[in-house]
Amino acid sequence: MPSLPAPFARMIEVRGMPCTVAGTEDLSPSFRRVHFAGEGLKGREWAPCQVTTFLVSPTAFRRYTPDAVDTVTGDMSILFYRHSAVVAGPPSPGDAWLDGLAVGDRVCGVVEVPARDVPVVRDLLPGVQVVAQSPQPGEALLSWLDAAPPEKVTHAYLAGHGQTIQRARNVVRTRYDLHRSIIYTQPYWATGKVGL
Structure with missing residues (x-):
């Protein structure tokens, strides 16, 4: 995934689709499902392998595929695989971002x-x-x-x-x-x- 200087990354983020973290589930040490809600998700068409892009640090983006999208209610969930749960060392930028998400957080994307x-x-x-x-x-x-x-x-x-x-x-x-x-x-x- 691309990295950009922070001012450019922020410009891209603010043009994204705002969502709120509606809930999280730790399903196993390696898998976490995050539920998102957002008005911008209503009426959107989704297809298998379609991705969302999140700014996970001031300069780094990561892509994830939703496992469920309800375009009527504006709800979406993503099943995240946490590499740092099985790979020794510091967490990846995506894992560090995921670990910091809490219910009520707003994300673009x-x-x-x-x-x-x-x-x-x-x-x-x-x-x-x-x-x-x-x-x-x-x-x-x-x-x-x-x-x-x-x-x-x-x-x-x-x-x-x-x-x-x-x-x-x-x-x-x-x-x-x-x-x-x-x-x-x-x-x-x-x-x-x-x-x-």
Whole structure:
């Protein structure tokens, strides 16, 4: 994600869509859901892999995909994965921002998870295959994809680890004979990079 000098970042933030933090849920050590409410969300169209962008420090932005949006009531929730819960060291800019959110704050703006989070995520995402992460990011997901039973697939939405998305895109293109124009991707993090 981009970083900008603070005055420019602030100019972009004030032109964003104001929302209020309506609630937070710590679902496991690694997953936190944040509920937002805002008049600007009413009547908006949303699609899978569509992202929101938040200013998480005076100069850094991060992107997240809502897991639920109600355009009638103006409510939205985002399920955040907290890297600092499993990676030693100081929190990332996104995690530091997430840890600072509180109710009432105003903001603009197949899944692979650690083994200990599999039961929680299965409850959160009924009907979605949840696989336990292996030491190498994406390997468990790609193994599942390779072994998945053949079925008719008309679109693909790939989000998460950048290098895994590149490999998964090639798998679904070949396996399901999908044109690039109907494979939607949104990388959130990549090995060896700070933010995207």
